Amino acid sequence: MMKLKFIVLITIILLNLNIININSQKIFYGYIKNGRFLVPLRGVFEEFGAKVYWDDSNKSIKIILDDVQIFMIINYKYAMVNENVYILDVPPEINNGRTYIPLRFVAESIGAKVEWYDKGMFAYIKYRDIEIIVKEASNESLKISIENKKVLGYSINLVKIPYEVLIQLIPRVVLAQNKISGRESFKSIINRTNPVVAINGAFFNANNEPPDPNEPYGFFMNDGVLFHINRNRSVLGFNHEMITKIDRINVKFTGYVEVDGFDQPQKFYINRINHTPDINDVVIYTKEWGKNLIADNYPVIYVSNNIIKYIYWGGSIEIPDNGYLILMKGEYIYSNDISRFKVGNKIWYEIEFSDINGNLLDPFWNDIFCAIGCGPALVLNGKVDCKPELEGFDNVKITTNAGQRSAIGITKDRTLLLVTVSNVTIYKLAEIMKSLDAYYAMNLDGGASSALYVNGKYITMPGRDLNNVLIFIRK
Structure with a gap:
């Protein structure tokens, strides 16, 4: 009982002193420039659940978390958060081939708490129940x-x-x-x-x-x-x-779409993701495929935020940032019943992994x-x-x-x-x-x-x- 009281007492003292045990948190690395911490584009904010997009054509960055969208351009001191424009103390930059962004600006824009600890020379970031530490990268080589x-x-x-x-x-x-x-x-x-x-x-x-x-x-x-x-x-x-x-x-895709007149979502067949389609096929296309999909004369369902936005028949179609395209070809146009898919309806897919014998x-x-x-x-x-x-x-x-x-x-x-x-x-x-x-x-x-x-x-x-x-x- 005395040991338990001692542990509780020490914990209360540490909390009152606002001391963070960095060994108990996930640690990321960045560097300081003009008094501002810059961190790699990916890692820190993906840990919080944000989606991060990079457009190489104009060197732009988009970070999306819930209803917050942040837009920045490399070496450009203006940033947008939703419809508001801000001036950055230090803009995002590319260092040794890697993209870095201002930690505090992005963290506070998504509603995270940021604290700097001089004694340990690290930043502590908390978003909801997720806590991480960002330290300045050491010159000491990793022991590989x-x-x-x-x-x-x-x-x-x-x-x-x-x-x-x-x-x-x-x-x-x-x-x-x-x-x-x-x-x-x-x-x-x-x-x-x-x-x-x-x-x-x-x-x-x-x-x-x-x-x-x-x-x-x-x-x-x-x-x-x-x-x-x-x-x-x-x-x-x-x-x-x-x-x-x-x-x-083995991988199994199952598509679901809400159909007018049905209480439950209806299943539909999906075969693969980001592949050149076979004669009879259903393929999902994401940004990893490229910017556009050339669909010939086949139906393509344009999905953004799990909602059907458009249905195209052929052409060059841009792949959405917050979604994907579904191309149907051959017999699956009919077996999936393309007429069930209506603009405005909810649509999504689930993935199941199994071994080669079908066991979970x-x-x-x-x-x-x-x-x-x-x-x-x-x-x-x-x-x-x-x-x-x-x-x-x-x-x-x-x-x-x-x-x-x-x-x-x-x-x-x-x-x-x-x-x-x-x-x-x-x-x-x-x-x-x-x-x-x-x-x-x-x-x-x-x-x-x-x-x-x-x-x-x-x-x-x-x-x-x-x-x-x-x-x-x-x-």
Whole structure:
């Protein structure tokens, strides 16, 4: 009882002294310029639930949270909050290829509380029940090890990120040219995103062949939003605590629309997201696809804030910032009954993950905020589990031949492993990852796509432009 009273007394004293335990809060990093804290565009405000949009054509930023919209332009000292114009002490800017915005202005515009603590040299921000700390980025290098070593007779490049470092980073899937079908050099992607670590991602149509030139064959999620899928293949996911797992995953979309004359919303079929459509298909298109969708002579439902705003038949249609397009093609125009969809009605879709046998997955997958899928799996639950054919791979470059390969894995103590290696089969790669104590491991795109970068050093350079890259940036 005396111990409990002592703890309560200390807690009351700390609260009265207004002392914050920064080790108990999520920490992000920025820098101070002219007395104002600048923080990375993504991270801090996405933590509060804001949607962040970047328009590369005019270097503009839009941040939306509930009924607040903030609009800023790089190096421009005027900002808009809804319909009001404000003068900024320090405008947003690009530093080392990364976009930074004024912390206090944006935080207070969305209704967050901001306090500066001189003693600890950090800012404390609270929005509703979410609390974070922003510190000035240290020049001290993160403790990430880089090795070139022999494993099972193969010379490998190995990057190890211990969990205590991993939780200071944010993973993101970066699309070349910020669109699904883009191609961009690895160096260009590194220069504009300024990551701590980067590795090439999922397979893509590198031969630029129709019907889907440059399109990826991967599963992509950022900020909890799924924007590309593959089915029945391996996916690596990160939750907000940077705990990671790999599973073979299937994805099911179910669309819902409110229909006049029905008490309950009516279901409709959706197949994929951000893919070139097949002859018979239903595809969702988001901003990751690009600015516009060329629809030919097929119906396209324009959705903004979960409301049907327009229904188009063909043409070039702009993809909305706060929504998406749904294209129906072939037999699904009739089976989904396009006549049910009316302007002004509510519409939405839900996503369900399962394993390749249709069983529900571990609840972990309900909480992921970033994911990348490629495959095949190499190690699952501490055992070599490499079954390319089970995941639908039949190309001998993947199933049989030796070649340049990249892989990602996680040890039981949550250390992240990034590996590139030459002249190895997929099965030998699985053995290599197991010998590195990987509890989970997955193959990434290889051959001329194999690429690895750490702290300013290019460890492995690809032989071609890439479509997608997995990066890790400072919080």
